[in-house]
Amino acid sequence: MNDSATLAAFLAACRETLGAxxxxxxxxxxxxxxxxxxxxxxxxxxxxxxPASSEEVAALVRLAVAHRVALVPQGGNTGLAGGATPxxxxxxxxxxxxxxxxxxxxxxxxxxxxxxAGVVLAQVQASALEAGRLFPLSLAAExxxxxxxxxxxxxxxxxxxxxxxxxxxxxGLEVVTPQGEIWDGxxxxxxxxxxxxxxxxxxxxxxxxxxxxxxxxxxHPLPAxxxxxxxxxxxxxxxxxFLALAQRYAGPLLTGFELMSEFCLKLVGRHxxxxxxxxxxxxxxxxxxELSDSESEAHARSLFERMMEAAIEEGLVExxxxxxxxxxxxxxxxxxxxxxxxxxxxGLNIKNDIAVPISSIGRFIEETDAAIAAAVxxxxxxxxxxxxxxNLHYNVQAPEGGxxxxxxxxxQSALNRIVNDNVHRHRGSISAEHGLGQLKIDEAxxxxxPVEVALMRAVKTALDPxxxxxxxxxxx
Amino acid sequence: MNDSATLAAFLAACRETLGAxxxxxxxxxxxxxxxxxxxxxxxxxxxxxxPASSEEVAALVRLAVAHRVALVPQGGNTGLAGGATPxxxxxxxxxxxxxxxxxxxxxxxxxxxxxxAGVVLAQVQASALEAGRLFPLSLAAExxxxxxxxxxxxxxxxxxxxxxxxxxxxxGLEVVTPQGEIWDGxxxxxxxxxxxxxxxxxxxxxxxxxxxxxxxxxxHPLPAxxxxxxxxxxxxxxxxxFLALAQRYAGPLLTGFELMSEFCLKLVGRHxxxxxxxxxxxxxxxxxxELSDSESEAHARSLFERMMEAAIEEGLVExxxxxxxxxxxxxxxxxxxxxxxxxxxxGLNIKNDIAVPISSIGRFIEETDAAIAAAVxxxxxxxxxxxxxxNLHYNVQAPEGGxxxxxxxxxQSALNRIVNDNVHRHRGSISAEHGLGQLKIDEAxxxxxPVEVALMRAVKTALDPxxxxxxxxxxx
Numbered sequence: 001m002n003d004s005a006t007l008a009a010f011l012a013a014c015r016e017t018l019g020a021x022x023x024x025x026x027x028x029x030x031x032x033x034x035x036x037x038x039x040x041x042x043x044x045x046x047x048x049x050x051p052a053s054s055e056e057v058a059a060l061v062r063l064a065v066a067h068r069v070a071l072v073p074q075g076g077n078t079g080l081a082g083g084a085t086p087x088x089x090x091x092x093x094x095x096x097x098x099x100x101x102x103x104x105x106x107x108x109x110x111x112x113x114x115x116x117a118g119v120v121l122a123q124v125q126a127s128a129l130e131a132g133r134l135f136p137l138s139l140a141a142e143x144x145x146x147x148x149x150x151x152x153x154x155x156x157x158x159x160x161x162x163x164x165x166x167x168x169x170x171x172g173l174e175v176v177t178p179q180g181e182i183w184d185g186x187x188x189x190x191x192x193x194x195x196x197x198x199x200x201x202x203x204x205x206x207x208x209x210x211x212x213x214x215x216x217x218x219x220h221p222l223p224a225x226x227x228x229x230x231x232x233x234x235x236x237x238x239x240x241x242f243l244a245l246a247q248r249y250a251g252p253l254l255t256g257f258e259l260m261s262e263f264c265l266k267l268v269g270r271h272x273x274x275x276x277x278x279x280x281x282x283x284x285x286x287x288x289x290e291l292s293d294s295e296s297e298a299h300a301r302s303l304f305e306r307m308m309e310a311a312i313e314e315g316l317v318e319x320x321x322x323x324x325x326x327x328x329x330x331x332x333x334x335x336x337x338x339x340x341x342x343x344x345x346x347g348l349n350i351k352n353d354i355a356v357p358i359s360s361i362g363r364f365i366e367e368t369d370a371a372i373a374a375a376v377x378x379x380x381x382x383x384x385x386x387x388x389x390x391n392l393h394y395n396v397q398a399p400e401g402g403x404x405x406x407x408x409x410x411x412q413s414a415l416n417r418i419v420n421d422n423v424h425r426h427r428g429s430i431s432a433e434h435g436l437g438q439l440k441i442d443e444a445x446x447x448x449x450p451v452e453v454a455l456m457r458a459v460k461t462a463l464d465p466x467x468x469x470x471x472x473x474x475x476x
Numbered sequence: 477m478n479d480s481a482t483l484a485a486f487l488a489a490c491r492e493t494l495g496a497x498x499x500x501x502x503x504x505x506x507x508x509x510x511x512x513x514x515x516x517x518x519x520x521x522x523x524x525x526x527p528a529s530s531e532e533v534a535a536l537v538r539l540a541v542a543h544r545v546a547l548v549p550q551g552g553n554t555g556l557a558g559g560a561t562p563x564x565x566x567x568x569x570x571x572x573x574x575x576x577x578x579x580x581x582x583x584x585x586x587x588x589x590x591x592x593a594g595v596v597l598a599q600v601q602a603s604a605l606e607a608g609r610l611f612p613l614s615l616a617a618e619x620x621x622x623x624x625x626x627x628x629x630x631x632x633x634x635x636x637x638x639x640x641x642x643x644x645x646x647x648g649l650e651v652v653t654p655q656g657e658i659w660d661g662x663x664x665x666x667x668x669x670x671x672x673x674x675x676x677x678x679x680x681x682x683x684x685x686x687x688x689x690x691x692x693x694x695x696h697p698l699p700a701x702x703x704x705x706x707x708x709x710x711x712x713x714x715x716x717x718f719l720a721l722a723q724r725y726a727g728p729l730l731t732g733f734e735l736m737s738e739f740c741l742k743l744v745g746r747h748x749x750x751x752x753x754x755x756x757x758x759x760x761x762x763x764x765x766e767l768s769d770s771e772s773e774a775h776a777r778s779l780f781e782r783m784m785e786a787a788i789e790e791g792l793v794e795x796x797x798x799x800x801x802x803x804x805x806x807x808x809x810x811x812x813x814x815x816x817x818x819x820x821x822x823g824l825n826i827k828n829d830i831a832v833p834i835s836s837i838g839r840f841i842e843e844t845d846a847a848i849a850a851a852v853x854x855x856x857x858x859x860x861x862x863x864x865x866x867n868l869h870y871n872v873q874a875p876e877g878g879x880x881x882x883x884x885x886x887x888q889s890a891l892n893r894i895v896n897d898n899v900h901r902h903r904g905s906i907s908a909e910h911g912l913g914q915l916k917i918d919e920a921x922x923x924x925x926p927v928e929v930a931l932m933r934a935v936k937t938a939l940d941p942x943x944x945x946x947x948x949x950x951x952x
């Protein structure tokens with residue numbers, strides 16, 4: 001709600017602070033920042049601001065306060081919920097952290113890396129590797145997403161079973177508060193009980209409580225070998241029992257446990273026939289397992305063989321194959337990673353990123369499948385995900401031969417309601433790893449208790465009384 | 477600041493709510509709740525309230541709000557910082573969670589246990605074990621401390637290297653807010669990105685933001701074997717390099733890495749001569765290692781042997797011995813656990829529970845030792861702790877033959893200042909695992925930045941505007 005004179009004064013002050021080259025206002029320059037990754041949202045902005053240091057971020061926030069301009073922090077702009085896209089008013093300013101891309105320090109004895117918010121995730125991984133360490137956060141967008149965005153959304157990915165979400169990988173933060181002060185919480189400590197856990201309050205807050213400018217992240221020892229295996233099973237229930245068995249055999253060496261339904265792999269076979277399903281006959285469910293072994297590949301393979309033998313003997317697994325070498329390991333992961341691509345080839349579809357207690361997954365799938373089949377006969381469920389985390393991508397494709405666009409237009413909101421209602425019944429999460437952004441803000445409000453919403457609002461109002469930090473995200 | 481009529485009305489309403497038997501006012505009955513474990517603090521209370529359910533806790537909080545009575549939540553009363561002891565005014569009420577001691581559910585497929593706040597830690601461990609799972613939180617007071625207290629103080633203990641602090645073991649909470657509402661955050665999810673992380677805000681807040689009444693805690697697979705070893709080394713620096721080597725060899729199987737200085741073990745030898753140090757000659761530093769192996773004891777022993785061989789070859793370890801059996805494993809832990817007892821036998825001493833980045837531990841010890849030797853010639857440093865967590869118990873004993881009481885009276889605050897100043901220089905924590913309570917509240921304020929104190933105060937004021945939740949703890 002700013003008049004143009006105020007905005008002009010704000011922009012002039014920003015140019016003074018950053019230099020004119022880093023205050024983008026030309027539509028050609030700002031366009032890449034104004035549409036989200038999935039192209040669901042296109043906003044407008046009075047400017048895209050590109051600070052190079054925490055001090056510059058702090059100065060910008062103080063200017064925003066003085067001129068009452070709302071700020072939308074942005075990392076690699078790969079978010080899946082529109083959390084980094086401004087509204088359409090043209091009065092908000094995007095703060096891109098892309099120029100804050102220094103690795104400040106690596107401490108191999110402390111197993112930590114200190115990075116600025118704009119460092120691309122793949123660069124964090126590469127820097128760790130160079131120092132002989134593992135930074136285990138890994139997800140599809142890793143070549144362009146930034147660690148600041150990962151923190152703001154508490155990103156998940158494929159390593160959560162063993163290493164946790166981004167939250168569990170963070171020891172300390174530097175944050176610019178909504179008052180334009182720098183909170184130096186860059187501690188590299190495993191233990192620190194000296195007051196409220198501000199770090200975890202900022203993680204996952206999607207930029208609505210302040211702007212994360214740097215972080216101390218945990219590193220892990222590099223495993224000596226990673227080996228994968230595939231197992232064919234009769235049902236999600238069998239997969240749950242198999243998970244318990246695999247954890248008993250492998251303990252913390254088990255770093256991946258991904259479930260894929262028969263229809264998922266049928267779609268992959270249809271659209272990527274060069275990817276080979278290694279079993280002779282299809283199985284109702286296929287599990288991809290990964291072991292990260294600190295000893296050797298031979299040790300991991302032998303552990304897998306014992307585990308699979310026991311699982312077959314107990315009647316949990318119908319058939320199993322352990323990857324013979326690195327290229328077969330890659331080929332197994334390829335099957336898993338091509339599911340979303342095969343879905344895209346098959347046509348537009350409805351996506352859900354949900355979590356339920358692991359023990360409920362079998363029942364959840366059965367119940368939701370039945371409810372959807374009743375609502376839209378022929379709708380095809382594409383169910384896969386991180387079973388070990390209770391996180392399913394429960395997606396729905398139009399009936400065979402149906403028109404995907406018409407299907408979405410007619411059924412998307414009703415089917416989302418069916419899925420989310422059942423998630424809620426199982427005390428699950430309607431957004432397991434993608435956050436709320438602007439996409440799921442109303443759905444979240446629908447399922448959260450008034451007590452929880454009131455607590456969240458109290459925190460928001462206390463820390464950002466002017467409401468200038470990424471308004472319209474997380475909370476309305 | 478309550479007049480006696482208000483207090484009487486409050487107590488009458490409490491009796492109405494809980495039944496008179498659970499509103500203790502007789503000094504004989506209340507005494508055990510009014511002095512802390514270390515006998516540093518003795519408070520007074522208008523009553524000790526013993527609710528049996530979350531609804532009763534909520535009702536008590538609403539009565540406290542109506543009558544403006546401050547509440548001090550208490551679990552097993554084993555805290556080391558006076559966080560559960562009321563002030564001396566006699567106007568506060570202690571809320572004991574001891575009657576809320578039900579295990580509500582165990583879910584082996586989800587690897588979770590849902591417990592009420594008053595369940596004793598050892599009972600949580602036993603319930604998990606009965607279900608074939610490990611609840612890894614373990615600490616000296618486990619026979620009487622409660623899980624609610626562990627959560628309120630984010631307790632550490634001996635399993636942090638692999639399993640994390642209490643914070644990392646908690647998936648969901650039930651909390652009674654300062655308004656007397658029940659927040660049902662009892663989620664058993666590994667992934668949930670739907671808003672602010674209220675759970676972690678309550679964990680470690682020591683009852684100043686609300687009263688934790690129940691929690692969903694993570695369980696782990698039971699390891700097949702736990703094996704320990706001792707290694708003799710020349711310096712803390714060598715221990716750091718050895719830690720990196722051990723993590724490379726054992727990855728997540730390494731569950732313990734405890735450092736003990738020569739003087740620690742000399743004290744143990746003096747006061748507990750039946751405990752045998754297994755090496756022929758003393759070493760400047762001794763490390764106790766623990767492996768938790770999902771395969772077998774034989775596998776763990778063979779892994780230890782390869783690790784120790786490499787460490788001796790690299791010149792990091794002077795001598796090493798792997799426990800032959802369970803009783804030797806016990807004997808090695810006995811050495812470690814008798815250090816505080818040997819200290820007590822030797823006489824009163826100054827205790828510090830600090831953390832620094834692991835990489836700084838060698839320098840921290842050298843510098844602090846030198847500064848203390850300069851300040852009090854002959855003072856004897858008893859340095860041991862969880863090296864793998866960067867957490868040291870850096871204690872100081874009077875010079876040989878000196879009077880411990882006089883030593884403490886003369887030097888305690890000056891020596892604490894030396895230790896904490898150096899902790900601060902290394903960006904460490906002055907309370908790694910014990911919390912602030914009332915004991916360290918001023919020290920914490922001394923080292924925290926004004927920005928951080930202001931953020932903490934904003935959160936406190938937003939959630940507890942009347943200041944009735946455990947006032948005088950964490951923040952003044």
